[in-house]
Each structure stands twice: as structure tokens, then as C-alpha cells.
Amino acid sequence: MPGASVCVSDDSGILFARGFGHCDAEHTHAVNPDTIFGIASMSKSITCLAVALLENEGRLSLDDPVSKYLPSFRLPGVPREAVLVRHLCEHRTGLPPLPTLSWSMAWNTPLEPWREEVVKRIRDSSESRVETVDDIIAYIAAGRGYRLLGAPGEYMSYSNDGYALLSSVIDVAAGEPLESYVERRIFQPLGMSRTTFDIDRAKALGNITSLFTWDGDVLRSTDTWDVAPPYRGCGWVKSTATDMCRYYLTLSRNGLFHGRQLWPQSCVERVVGRGFAELPQGVYCFGLNKRLFEDVAICEHSGGLTGVSSQGGFIKDGAFAVTVLTNLSGISCAPISNAAFNLWLGLSVDASHSWLHPQADGVENPAFYAGTYVSLEDLDEQLGVTADDAGQLWGHGEKGTERLLFCGGSVFTPEGKGKLTPGMVLRFLLRDGECWAVAIGSRIYQKKPQ
Known part of the structure; x- marks a missing residue:
């Protein structure tokens, strides 16, 4: 792993914050806790918190049909009013995994020579450049090449397209872009001054990592970040380990920040509260997975894009948070975050978090x-x-x-x-x-x- 940044916090403040490795291929810039990384799908809980805040302000309801905000949206053969805003948050629209995010990145990200072959394959297979949310809506409505999983609400299947739609729902409900609403209601009040959706702003802030990925046996480095215009709230926040730990710690304390109720407790309850079961195998809430471990509820999310592997989360009602950000594609950061949870809970650092119990008898038929x-x-x-x-x-x-x-x-x-x-x-x-x-x-x- 070229570089990583880890932050662990509790009610007393930062317990551990350290950078490891380097930001660049030349090894001239060391990672520190304030280095900016991509956080990828860790962005999703930020998007859902924005939804909860808008609901609290009376500007939308989770039970509103998506078509109220995006009138052209429909699923083939499904009543227009059946897909609700909450279904987008929970990945329960009935959509299967779709190719549209790959198409969008292939067409909109500046091409690196070493990625030319795979990008050409994706472009050749694509039906659209997917430059706007209307392109996603049109693909879904056409119903070509995919089968719905079931009725809205019936099955949970992770959908980046759902969060692209959710980003545009927020634009309409807020009366301003998702990015500015989140900046005003979440980033600024928390003092997350090194967190942004805007890659140009992130680069202007300085101390930003390059992106690394394996190309066979060759480790490639680039400063070209993935671009997929409609998928903003799906995974396009850039941040630091310390900023994200501050965010997660505030969620763990039900919206309380430095003695002030920054967000209504009801909004945090909407995102990860009692409406979602607490089970060892985990339940996807609104942009966070909640799982029961050693009698505490851990709420967390991972992320991955080119040059981004990340993991962050917190103990619900426990005033404890951890963030792990790295600059290498395709690795799991869960062992590091799990180790932090283990130490906080008084367990051995390598205590297993698996709930699976293989059976010796095997399966019939x-x-x-x-x-x-x-x-x-x-x-x-x-x-x-x-x-x-x-x-x-x-x-x-x-x-x-x-x-x-x-x-x-x-x-x-x-x-x-x-x-x-x-x-x-x-x-x-x-x-x-x-x-x-x-x-x-x-x-x-x-x-x-x-």
C-alpha cells in the first residue's frame, strides 16, 4: 500500500491520527492525517443525512415518490408512484446492478494510456455517455438488457444509480445543488475545511494524494480522478481522516458537536436508528451498514474507486469513531477499522468480526x-x-x-x-x-x- 491515513476519536478528542507511506510515486510527500483522499462510497451517508435534514425542514418526505422530484423517472412495468425516496436510500428500488456508472466513468474520465484497452471495451459496450441524470433515467425507463429484481422495497441490492437519482432529488428539494447544501449544512458547521465534492478545490487546498492502482504486476500512479457527473452523492466526496472522524463522531453522539445539537437527533435516528434491526450479519440503513458486534451497534461503510480504498464508521450511541483512507485501489480497509473497534471494546486486536459459521455436514442437493x-x-x-x-x-x-x-x-x-x-x-x-x-x-x- 503506497499510503494511508488513520484517525480514531472518542469523546475526549483524537486518540490516534497518523499518516503512513507517501502521496506520490516519487516518495517526496509523506501522508499525514490532513492529507486529502477520495472517500468513494463513504459519501453515501452524507447524502442520506442531507435527505434527513431536508425532511426535518419540511422540504421532502421519505415516502414521497421519486417521480415528484424527477417526473420522467419510472421503472418498466411498475406504477410511477411505487418507487419512494426511502427506496433510493436503502437500495431497495428493485434495480439490479447496472453498467451505467462504468459507462459514465469510461466516457467522462480523461483517458490514461495504460487503461486504454479496458476503457475501449466499456465504451464499445455502452449505450450512452451517461453525462446527466436524464441519461440514467432514460436507460432505466427503456428496460433493455436488465431484469428487475422484484417490487420496490422487496429486495436490497446495492445501486450506485439509486444514489445518482437521490443526488438530483436533493437538488430539487433543496432548491440548490447537493454540493452547496451539504457544504452549508454539514461540512461548514463541523469545520470540515478540507472536505469537498470539487476536485479542483481539493487540489487547490494542497496536500492531496496521487492515486495508485495495480495494472497486472505494475503499480500505476495518476493524478487523474474518476469523473462521473451524475453520481455526485454516490461517491465523489474528497476528505481527510480527521475531517471524516469528526463527522462520524458527531453521528455517534446523535448530532451533538462540542456541546451543541448540530443536527436534530431525529435526523440521525432516520439514518441509522431503531427503524433498522441490529443483527450480527448487518442491515443496510441509509448510507451506512449497521451490525451488532459484542452487544454494540457498529455503523460503517467502505468505499472504492480508482486509487481509493476506504472504510469509516462509529459505535452508535458510543462516542467512538474511526476512519481509514488509502490511495490504492481494490483493497479492504476493514481489518484496520475492526482492529480499532476491537481495542476500544477491550478485545484482542485481531478478534474476528465474522458472523459466519461453516457447518461440517454440508448442504443437501x-x-x-x-x-x-x-x-x-x-x-x-x-x-x-x-x-x-x-x-x-x-x-x-x-x-x-x-x-x-x-x-x-x-x-x-x-x-x-x-x-x-x-x-x-x-x-x-x-x-x-x-x-x-x-x-x-x-x-x-x-x-x-x-
Whole structure:
């Protein structure tokens, strides 16, 4: 990892804040706690907090149909009023993973020579440059090339497109752009002076990292940040570990900041409150995943873009927050944030946070789950599932093949001896006696028709 910044805070202030490694390929600029990184999808809770604040101001309702703010929005075959603002926040519109974010980044991000081949493949497969939210709305309304998962509210499947729509809903409800509303209501009151949606402003502030990604065995460096114009509230905030820790700590204290009620407690309740269950396996709330661990509720989110891997969160009602920001694509920061939670809770630094319990007996009729499961999000990413003569289930992905261990119900996890993601949760979904999809983490992959 070229560089990382970590901040840990509680009611007494900053407990730990340190930079590791470097910002640039020349190793001339060291990372420190005030270095600006991308935070990617950690942005989503900021977007949802803006929704909660607007609701508190009487400018929208979570039960408003999305079409009230975006009149041309519709899902094929679904009543126009059925998709609500809350469905966007919870990833419950019924949309499967779509290719539109990849298209938008491929067409709108300045092209690096070493990325030319993959970008050309994405552009060649695209139907649109996806430069505006209207392009997303048009693609969804056309209904070509994808199948809805179910009725609005029925299934949770992570949708960056939903948060692109939500960004534009906020524009309309607030009567000003999402960016200026968030700056005025969230960033400025918290003193988050090194946090912004605007990459030019971030660069002008200085002490901003370059972006690193592996290209085969070669570590590439760039100062070209991903661009996808409609997806602002989906993942385009740039910030520092100290700024984000201040934000998370205020959420952990139900909106209280330096003795002042900065946001109404009811707004924080909307985002991660009692309306969402507290379970070891976690529940997606509004822009944050809430999970029960050692009798406390941890609320958190990860993020990933080119040159961005991030993780941040807090203990609900616990006045404890942690942020981990890095400048390398495609890695998990959860082990670092989990270590911070462990130490705070008096556990060993490497105590496991997994709720999965593989069972020795295996699963009856493993062939029932066999098939090819597809996500449209990343050049038709696929997971093949097969059963061997010994009754073992195997997963076959782009990174390799691995045995899948049965964990009860219809839940499996990779054995951990191959290259599939360790700790990945696979939950097969049944409908009318058939296995029609698998939820891989937070995304639903649909079974390819035979």
C-alpha cells in the first residue's frame, strides 16, 4: 500500500491520527492525517443525512415518490408512484446492478494510456455517455438488457444509480445543488475545511494524494480522478481522516458537536436508528451498514474507486469513531477499522468480526444452486457455481475457483484457500421453488437463463 491515513476519536478528542507511506510515486510527500483522499462510497451517508435534514425542514418526505422530484423517472412495468425516496436510500428500488456508472466513468474520465484497452471495451459496450441524470433515467425507463429484481422495497441490492437519482432529488428539494447544501449544512458547521465534492478545490487546498492502482504486476500512479457527473452523492466526496472522524463522531453522539445539537437527533435516528434491526450479519440503513458486534451497534461503510480504498464508521450511541483512507485501489480497509473497534471494546486486536459459521455436514442437493450468476455492473461480471460428484459446491470467478462452505440456510462462504474474497457472504435467493439469484455481499447477481 503506497499510503494511508488513520484517525480514531472518542469523546475526549483524537486518540490516534497518523499518516503512513507517501502521496506520490516519487516518495517526496509523506501522508499525514490532513492529507486529502477520495472517500468513494463513504459519501453515501452524507447524502442520506442531507435527505434527513431536508425532511426535518419540511422540504421532502421519505415516502414521497421519486417521480415528484424527477417526473420522467419510472421503472418498466411498475406504477410511477411505487418507487419512494426511502427506496433510493436503502437500495431497495428493485434495480439490479447496472453498467451505467462504468459507462459514465469510461466516457467522462480523461483517458490514461495504460487503461486504454479496458476503457475501449466499456465504451464499445455502452449505450450512452451517461453525462446527466436524464441519461440514467432514460436507460432505466427503456428496460433493455436488465431484469428487475422484484417490487420496490422487496429486495436490497446495492445501486450506485439509486444514489445518482437521490443526488438530483436533493437538488430539487433543496432548491440548490447537493454540493452547496451539504457544504452549508454539514461540512461548514463541523469545520470540515478540507472536505469537498470539487476536485479542483481539493487540489487547490494542497496536500492531496496521487492515486495508485495495480495494472497486472505494475503499480500505476495518476493524478487523474474518476469523473462521473451524475453520481455526485454516490461517491465523489474528497476528505481527510480527521475531517471524516469528526463527522462520524458527531453521528455517534446523535448530532451533538462540542456541546451543541448540530443536527436534530431525529435526523440521525432516520439514518441509522431503531427503524433498522441490529443483527450480527448487518442491515443496510441509509448510507451506512449497521451490525451488532459484542452487544454494540457498529455503523460503517467502505468505499472504492480508482486509487481509493476506504472504510469509516462509529459505535452508535458510543462516542467512538474511526476512519481509514488509502490511495490504492481494490483493497479492504476493514481489518484496520475492526482492529480499532476491537481495542476500544477491550478485545484482542485481531478478534474476528465474522458472523459466519461453516457447518461440517454440508448442504443437501448442492446441484440445486448450480448455475451462472451475472451482474451487469462491471462488463457482465459472473460467478459460476458448480457441484462435484462428492457433493461439494464450488465458486468460479474472474480471480479463480474455490470451494464454498455451507453456513446454514442458503448462505455460503469461500473456503479461504483461493483468490475469491475471504469472508465473502453468498446468500442464494429462492422463488417458486427455484434458485433465481445470489446476493454476493450487498449486490444481487441474477441467474443466467439456461
